[in-house]
Amino acid sequence: MGRRVVIDAGGLHYTPLNRKIRQAVAGGAEEIVLENVLGQRFIANGLRGDATIRIHGVPGGDLCMFMSGPTVIVYGNAEHAPGNTMDGGTVVIHGSAGDAVAHGVRGGRVFVIPRRRCRQSAHRGAW
Secondary structure (H helix, E strand, O other), X not given: OXXXXXXXXXXXXXXXXXXXXXXXXXXXXXXXXXXXXXXXXXXXXXXXXXXXEEEEEEOOOOOOOOOEOOEEEEEOOEOOOOOOOOOOOEEEEOOOEOOOOOOOOOOOEXXXXXXXXXXXXXXXXXX
């Protein structure tokens, strides 16, 4: 099994959090686990490579914007615009997502898999 890195995002601003993610990928991490994510924006933006990032919590807006290659799995809800202008890779959200999901996506796939159904609609989709 490849190298696994765990990052506690609790209390981190998105800039140092993204710096830690990039350092882990550059260091050869194949799996990155983010714990205690709470609204940090731009996670995995512009990221390249084959890493899998597992996010526990609620990532902020523009998750995976311009990303190409990695797989990002969210165990919770995501704010607005996940997969915005994504170039490649896969995003799986096990929860709800805000508006503009996969807006302007150029490649890759974004899946939103709700944990519960609501009366209005199933809110299940793949873009």
